[in-house]
Amino acid sequence: MDDIVTQEHNRNCAHSASHKQASHPLDALTADEILAVSAAIRAHPDFGEDVCFETIELKEPPKSDVRAFKSGDGLNRQARAAVFRTGGIGVWRMTVSIDDGTVADVEHLPDARPMIQLEEFMVIEEMVKTHPDFIAACERRGITDMSLVCVDPWSAGNFNIPGEEGRHLCHTFVWVRAREFDNLYAHPVEGLNGVVDIKTGEVIRIDDYGVSPIPQAEHNYESQFQPRTRDHLKPINVVQPDGVSFSLTGRQISWHDWSLVIGFNSRESLTLHDIRFADRPVVYRASLAEMVVPYGSPRNGHFRKSVFDVGEYGIGKLVNSLELGCDCLGAIQYLDVDLNDMHGNIFHISKAICIHEEDQGILWKHTDFRTERVEVRRARRLVISSIATVGNYEYAMYWYFYLDGTMEFEMKATGVLNTVAGEPGVPDKFATEVAPGVFAQIHQHVFCCRLDMAVDGDDNSVVECNTHAVPAGDDNPYGNAFYQEETVLKTEKAAARNISPKHQRFWKFVNPNKTNYLGQPVSYKLEPSHCVTPFMAPDSPSGRRAAFTYTHLWVTDFDPEERYPAGEYMNHSDGTDGLPCFISDDSSVENTDIVAWHTFGLHHQPRPEDFPVQPCISSGFKLVPSGFFDRNPCLDLPSQANAASCNANAVKD
Numbered sequence: 157m158d159d160i161v162t163q164e165h166n167r168n169c170a171h172s173a174s175h176k177q178a179s180h181p182l183d184a185l186t187a188d189e190i191l192a193v194s195a196a197i198r199a200h201p202d203f204g205e206d207v208c209f210e211t212i213e214l215k216e217p218p219k220s221d222v223r224a225f226k227s228g229d230g231l232n233r234q235a236r237a238a239v240f241r242t243g244g245i246g247v248w249r250m251t252v253s254i255d256d257g258t259v260a261d262v263e264h265l266p267d268a269r270p271m272i273q274l275e276e277f278m279v280i281e282e283m284v285k286t287h288p289d290f291i292a293a294c295e296r297r298g299i300t301d302m303s304l305v306c307v308d309p310w311s312a313g314n315f316n317i318p319g320e321e322g323r324h325l326c327h328t329f330v331w332v333r334a335r336e337f338d339n340l341y342a343h344p345v346e347g348l349n350g351v352v353d354i355k356t357g358e359v360i361r362i363d364d365y366g367v368s369p370i371p372q373a374e375h376n377y378e379s380q381f382q383p384r385t386r387d388h389l390k391p392i393n394v395v396q397p398d399g400v401s402f403s404l405t406g407r408q409i410s411w412h413d414w415s416l417v418i419g420f421n422s423r424e425s426l427t428l429h430d431i432r433f434a435d436r437p438v439v440y441r442a443s444l445a446e447m448v449v450p451y452g453s454p455r456n457g458h459f460r461k462s463v464f465d466v467g468e469y470g471i472g473k474l475v476n477s478l479e480l481g482c483d484c485l486g487a488i489q490y491l492d493v494d495l496n497d498m499h500g501n502i503f504h505i506s507k508a509i510c511i512h513e514e515d516q517g518i519l520w521k522h523t524d525f526r527t528e529r530v531e532v533r534r535a536r537r538l539v540i541s542s543i544a545t546v547g548n549y550e551y552a553m554y555w556y557f558y559l560d561g562t563m564e565f566e567m568k569a570t571g572v573l574n575t576v577a578g579e580p581g582v583p584d585k586f587a588t589e590v591a592p593g594v595f596a597q598i599h600q601h602v603f604c605c606r607l608d609m610a611v612d613g614d615d616n617s618v619v620e621c622n623t624h625a626v627p628a629g630d631d632n633p634y635g636n637a638f639y640q641e642e643t644v645l646k647t648e649k650a651a652a653r654n655i656s657p658k659h660q661r662f663w664k665f666v667n668p669n670k671t672n673y674l675g676q677p678v679s680y681k682l683e684p685s686h687c688v689t690p691f692m693a694p695d696s697p698s699g700r701r702a703a704f705t706y707t708h709l710w711v712t713d714f715d716p717e718e719r720y721p722a723g724e725y726m727n728h729s730d731g732t733d734g735l736p737c738f739i740s741d742d743s744s745v746e747n748t749d750i751v752a753w754h755t756f757g758l759h760h761q762p763r764p765e766d767f768p769v770q771p772c773i774s775s776g777f778k779l780v781p782s783g784f785f786d787r788n789p790c791l792d793l794p795s796q797a798n799a800a801s802c803n804a805n806a807v808k809d
Contacts, residue, residue, distance in 0.1 A: 178231055179406035181222050182417045182429040185214050185235060187494040187502045189254050193235045194500025196257035197250070203239065210270040211470070212496040213421040215251055216716070219440065219614065221429065240270045242355060245324055247485045247725060260279060264672045269324045269727035271309060271423075273498045274473045276354060280326050281307040284350035289362040293348050296366050304333040306340045307350065309373065310549050311468040313460050314728050315697050324728070327460050331575070334374055339768050342375040342549060349457040365456040369578050371593035375768035377572075378434035394443055394486030395800055400513060402538060410513065413789075414557045418509065418540060422472035426509065426542050426553055433561050434789075437610040439678060439779070444471075444553060444567075445606035445753070446721045448702045450692050451574070452598040453586035458576070461599070462698035467726030471544040471551065483543060484510040510541045519559060519790055530646045533793045535559060548572045551774070560790050566776035569758060570687065573766055574697040588762045596762035600688055602705045603775065604721040607752040611784070612670040612678050614749040617644045618711050619666055619679070622659040626658040646746045648739035651711035655687045657797070663709055664782055667748050673786040681782040684708055686775035688757040700731030705755055710735050714749040721753055 166496040178186055185193070193212050197203050215234040216222075234255040240247050247268040251261040283288040284290050284307045291302065299305060312325035330345040347365035352358070379385065402411035407418045413434040419427035427443040444466065451461035465471055473495055480488060491509035494502050517533035543550060550571035556564040578584050580593040587595035609616050618643050624636035642664075645651035655661050666679035687708045692699040694706060704710070704721035712718060715738070721727075723733025735753060758775045765771070781789075 159215065166786075173803045178233065179227075180408055180417055180420055181217050181225050181233075183407050184420045184493065185233075186276045187504070189233060190494060190496050190502060192254050192257065193252045194239055194496060196252050196259055197237060197239060198500065199257070200255075200259045202262070204425045206241060207239050207500075207723045208242055208270075208273075208498050209496050209500045210240060210273070210498075212237045212500070213245060213423070214419070216429075233751065238270065240753045245269065245322065251561065253379075264572070265725065270725075271468055271470050271727060272326060273355070274503075275498045276326075277309055280309040280352050280354070283352055284328055284359065284362075287350065287359045289364075290348075290359070292352055293362060293364045294345075294781065295703060297345060297348075297370060299345070300534075304335075304344075306331045309352075310461065310547075311463050311727060312351070313462055313697060314701065314730050315460065319360060320351070323353045323360070325360075326352045326354055327674060328352065329457070329574075332370065334372070337376075337378065337380075338374055338375045341368055341572045341575045342373065342591065342768060344575045344577045344594065345370055347456050361640070365458055369579075369593065371577055371591065373592060375591050375594070377769035378642060392485075394514040394515075396487045396513070400487050400489065400720050402489070402511065404511075404514070407491070409538075409540075411513075411557065412559055413561075414538065418434055418491065418511075420491075420493045420509065420542075423466060423470045425475055425544060426540065426555065428540070428555060431563070433781075433784075436612055436784075438561075438563070438616070439607055439783075440610040441606070441608040442555070442565075443606050444565075444624055445604050445719065446704065446726075446759075447471075447551075447601065447603045448705060448722070449549075449599060449601050450690070450702065451696055452691065453576075455586070458597065461574075461597075462692070462702065464701075464722060464726045465546045465551070467720060467722055469546060471546060473503065474544040474546055475505055476543045476550075477505055477547060478507045478510050478543065484512050484539070484541065486512045486514070488512050491651040502628075507541060508540070512539050513537070514539055516558070519793070520788065525752055525792055531795065533790060534796065534798075539752065545571070548574050554776075559793065560788070561781040561784060562778055564776060564778045565605055566774055567601075567603055567686075567758075568774050569760075570770050572769055573624075573762055574599075575767075588764070590762055590764045590767035594767070596766065598761050600690065600757055600759050601775070602688055602690065602755065602757035604704055604753055604755045605777070606719070606721070607754065607779075609665045609680075609750055609752055611665050611680050612667040614714075615747050616665050616750050617668055617746045617748075618651055618709075618750065618752065619643065619664040620645055621654060621662050621664060621681070622656065624659065629671065644746060645711065646744060648710075648712055648745055649742045651682040651709065651745050652707045652739060653709045655684050655708050663752075665750075665752065672783050674783070676783045678784045680779050680784060682709070682752065682754060683778040684754065684756060685777060686756045686758070687758045701726070701729050703731055704753070705757075707735070708755050710739065710753040710755075712738050712751050712753070713743040713745055714751050718751070721755075756759060 215236045235252045238249045246266045308325045308330045312327040328350040331340040333340045346368040349363040402472040417432040424443045431439040446466045453499040489511040490507040492506045493508040496505040516535035519533045521532040523530045541554045543552040552568040554566040578595045587597040664679040664681045666677040670678045690705045721735045
């Protein structure tokens with residue numbers, strides 16, 4: 157299989173590289189650094205030329221080193237690397253000194269599986285499509301042109317199915333195009349799944365649950381297939397005649413009072429570091445650390461659909477090269493990224509990160525009706541974004557920074573629904589009919605962001621805020637009284653919490669050692685606005701692996717090795733690693749260096765309007781200053797009217 161993968165890689169992967177030098181300790185690895193790391197590992201006597209590379213990423217230096225860094229200081233850079241061999245199970249992880257090529261801290265994990273690699277996607281498809289049992293199954297369904305068959309590789313989970321023990325598996329689903337460029341997801345081939353051993357290059361079985369009719373009608377979304385396009389919408393142009401208000405030094409960005417370092421890796425995609433407002437630290441590191449998409453159908457092979465798109469695929473390698481004026485609007489600054497491919501070479505993605513500013517309506521306004529004086533200020537935000545395509549779905553990730561000190565994460569899900577075939581007009585308990593005979597199963601998209609909090613310093617606490625109604629009585633004679641109660645969550649287990657809409661619950665991250673001018677501890681509050689309830693049984697195979705989804709807030713004592721909420725090696729995991737394990741010692745999280753993990757997401761009951769391509773649906777959260785400032789920090793914004801605005805003159809006689 158290694159030779160096939162190599163050939164596929166040579167056909168599909170770009171090899172250009174940006175040879176820029178790192179200028180900050182938290183800059184992502186450069187192309188030269190990645191190549192130096194892969195060369196050092198190949199030269200190591202325990203590895204050699206047959207080694208394959210899962211990830212090569214920056215090993216982030218201690219916080220004290222980062223904060224002591226000054227521009228012009230030398231950088232002693234290290235990398236984390238995880239490698240494997242195609243012929244056997246197991247992963248080796250290690251630390252590599254970039255300066256001298258030293259490989260250290262080598263640890264072999266014999267039962268771990270690497271992520272499914274980008275180079276393996278099309279190889280897996282070809283293996284299934286050329287298998288005699290699969291070809292025969294297609295013929296029973298009237299499919300004879302195998303060039304139109306499309307096989308999507310899905311992670312296989314861990315279900316203790318006989319014959320799958322000790323393997324590195326991929327489970328596949330099938331669709332067929334009617335013709336070139338046709339939307340394949342309009343024609344699901346139901347009840348046909350190939351199970352592939354990635355390591356041995358073997359199709360271990362073809363699961364055929366019986367022939368179902370394949371929907372034949374085409375449902376295409378590309379412009380070439382549309383009978384007409386609307387012509388009544390006038391252009392909206394974002395014009396910044398004096399240029400943008402942000403500046404970049406390497407990957408360090410400054411905008412308004414905000415400053416931060418933009419990072420990137422193959423697993424998490426965007427990472428943000430040393431986030432400050434007016435040089436006051438707010439968050440030391442922020443990232444999307446995991447996402448899982450569980451589907452609700454127990455039928456045929458669909459029970460296996462519970463894919464961890466971060467931990468089992470790595471969304472960093474799946475990000476789009478963005479297009480000017482399409483994915484982002486206005487005056488755009490793009491950043492390229494360099495990652496490692498499976499062979500330790502450079503996988504270059506141009507325009508992987510978009511940076512721009514957006515108008516955001518009114519920031520604040522007041523009309524004094526006595527004096528008839530009006531004061532209004534407009535809001536804007538800095539946007540740092542990236543978009544990844546994971547099979548049929550697109551995930552558009554946006555980090556927003558506002559003038560008032562608020563920061564926000566938004567995830568927009570779009571793309572094409574994962575479809576199955578059914579009998580037209582016959583309801584399916586677990587799915588919605590989105591086109592005649594085409595169904596989309598109920599599912600969820602559950603995300604977890606890791607937030608290494610640093611509100612005015614590293615030593616923080618977490619406070620839960622609940623609103624209560626006062627019982628009617630002497631203390632509440634008119635029945636209108638309600639108040640907020642605050643509780644310090646002192647240990648990791650005590651801080652594992654869920655939302656409570658009836659209490660308008662939120663959480664604050666406070667620095668008990670710093671106060672505002674009112675004598676209150678400075679803080680930022682987490683506004684949880686898109687939490688979901690998981691419906692997988694907690695003790696089910698998929699539920700055990702996604703244990704983090706059952707809790708909306710986790711807080712842990714900082715540990716640089718606790719990086720992923722479902723564990724580091726997710727492929728075929730058994731659920732014994734991750735956040736429940738991290739909090740098992742119930743460490744103190746009071747007035748110490750803490751990490752918050754916020755779980756949120758989308759509960760998606762598909763609708764016909766989501767097909768053949770899905771309009772964006774959003775989820776996310778905000779971090780909002782709460783006593784971090786003494787007053788509104790935007791009083792000094794200038795009072796300006798936008799010179800480019802004009803009367804529309806749209807009224808006609």
